[in-house]
Amino acid sequence: MGVALLTQVSRRCFRHAIPLAVLSLLLLYLCARSFRVVSGCRSWARSCNPEGPPPVQVRRQSGPLEAPKWKEPPCEGPQGVLGRVMEPFRASLNPEGDVALSQYLAGWRALVRFLTPLGSIFAFATDEASAKVTALEARVHGPEAAHYSSLAAMAAWERRAGLLERPGVAPRDPARSSGSRTLLLLHRALRWSQLCLHRVAAATPGGPDAGVQCGDAYRTALAPHHPWLVRQAARLAFLAFPGRGRWLGLACPGAGEAEARAALARAAATLEAVYNRTQGLLAERGLLGLA
Numbered sequence: 046m047g048v049a050l051l052t053q054v055s056r057r058c059f060r061h062a063i064p065l066a067v068l069s070l071l072l073l074y075l076c077a078r079s080f081r082v083v084s085g086c087r088s089w090a091r092s093c094n095p096e097g098p099p100p101v102q103v104r105r106q107s108g109p110l111e112a113p114k115w116k117e118p119p120c121e122g123p124q125g126v127l128g129r130v131m132e133p134f135r136a137s138l139n140p141e142g143d144v145a146l147s148q149y150l151a152g153w154r155a156l157v158r159f160l161t162p163l164g165s166i167f168a169f170a171t172d173e174a175s176a177k178v179t180a181l182e183a184r185v186h187g188p189e190a191a192h193y194s195s196l197a198a199m200a201a202w203e204r205r206a207g208l209l210e211r212p213g214v215a216p217r218d219p220a221r222s223s224g225s226r227t228l229l230l231l232h233r234a235l236r237w238s239q240l241c242l243h244r245v246a247a248a249t250p251g252g253p254d255a256g257v258q259c260g261d262a263y264r265t266a267l268a269p270h271h272p273w274l275v276r277q278a279a280r281l282a283f284l285a286f287p288g289r290g291r292w293l294g295l296a297c298p299g300a301g302e303a304e305a306r307a308a309l310a311r312a313a314a315t316l317e318a319v320y321n322r323t324q325g326l327l328a329e330r331g332l333l334g335l336a
């Protein structure tokens with residue numbers, strides 16, 4: 046009896062200990078991350094992103110004498126950072142009013158590539174997005190590929206096959222969530238990226254800095270769907286957010302500030318068009334409420 050009680054008590058402790066341990070680990074991990082951000086990358090020095098392109102200073106609008114001797118490919122062209130994001134996202138908007146999934150995912154891959162050199166701050170968003178893109182790609186190229194050509198086809202098939210989660214109920218194993226739910230999570234992250242890009246592009250000198258603006262966008266688009274701990278980590282991350290110059294330099298290396306801002310604004314508009322169409326399609330099918 047004593048032993049049974051003891052086993053029961055220890056089992057109960059153990060049950061509580063696991064989530065607690067996971068929580069502490071997560072906290073540690075997030076702290077380590079923000080610490081690295083705050084201590085190591087304050088100046089957004091090259092060493093922070095050994096794989097990423099070096100930080101490029103945005104060339105101030107200046108006379109023709111200071112024009113670069115070599116010409117960069119335009120950033121919106123097929124080889125440009127923004128061009129590679131915009132081209133597949135535009136192509137995902139197919140003439141039938143649907144969203145082509147393989148193009149949508151290709152757009153996301155390019156978007157993650159663009160955001161990654163902005164620093165470990167984005168890791169909380171981009172790591173998650175990459176995992177979801179990979180999960181959805183597995184379906185687009187998997188044995189049921191025929192049903193995963195577009196958003197409408199996927200939603201119809203998953204409903205028919207009984208694969209959809211019940212609205213508001215998170216799946217037990219997030220790794221096995223339906224394609225529609227995975228897309229919904231990407232869709233929310235796309236909203237955040239779009240708002241953030243738009244605000245960085247539209248900001249006036251002397252206005253709130255990029256961190257404050259992307260933090261606002263986060264609170265609008267993603268925070269309502271994130272647990273408390275992640276929201277706190279995000280709040281810290283926005284304190285050490287890269288400045289507008291670095292954004293513009295990464296988006297359009299070698300371009301003038303006005304040119305870079307205009308290009309970033311057009312990229313944000315492309316993302317908005319994709320967001321709008323996806324939002325409409327998900328809403329028509331009652332899929333915005335999947336947890």
Ligand SMILES: *[C@@H]1O[C@H](CO)[C@@H](O)[C@H](O)[C@H]1NC(C)=O
Nearest residue numbers: 314315316317318319320321
């Ligand atoms: C997206 O939808 C909003 C609200 O309906 C609208 O104001 C905006 O112009 C649309 N944007 C694009 C790029 O279609």
